[in-house]
Amino acid sequence: MFTIDKNSSKPYYEQLVLGIKQQVVTGVLQSGDRLPSVRELAKELLMNPNTISKAYKVLETENVIVTVKGKGTFVKNSQDMPRDEVRIKQLKQNFQELIIEAMQLQVTKKELIYWLEESQLEGGPLK
Known part of the structure; x- marks a missing residue:
């Protein structure tokens, strides 16, 4: 169901969080x-x-899942979740840092757009 890259520098729990989020956004x-x-x-x-x-605690805090005592842990309905403006602001800041890093490596705007469109195909459509 989920895979963890034991050789990655990313902590295992972060890999699991991202893997579950990816499966939610792609409809798996x-x-x-x-x-x-x-x-x-x-x-x-x-x-x-x-x-x-x-x-699981991170995913609950981010309103991706909910744990019902005695029943289990379930994927939350994303339609019921309000936009998390604080997390969106942090995401935008991270995106800006990524763009600066890309510019320093002479990655073109065209390449960045291609990468974004390519990731849409892999991870589901962006709205």
């Missing part, structure tokens, strides 16, 4: 779908349950 996971329990996923990925728990 849909509103109401049940996620594996912390123990189940830790066993499947051969990881510490605390790592899975940390990822």
Whole structure:
């Protein structure tokens, strides 16, 4: 269901958060779908349950999932979520930093647009 790159410099919990978000935006996971329990996923990925728990807590804080005591963890309905302006502001700042880095590496505007359009195909349409 989820894959973790053990050789990546990105922490495992961040990889899991991003992987779950990607599956939500691409429609692999849909509103109401049940996620594996912390123990189940830790066993499947051969990881510490605390790592899975940390990822789930981040996803709950970001309103991607909800845990119902005694029932499990489920994907939230994205239609019910308000825009998170604080996170959008941070995303814009990160995007600006990425553009500066790209400019320093002489990446053209055309290449950046191509990358954006290419990622739309892989991860679902941007609105």
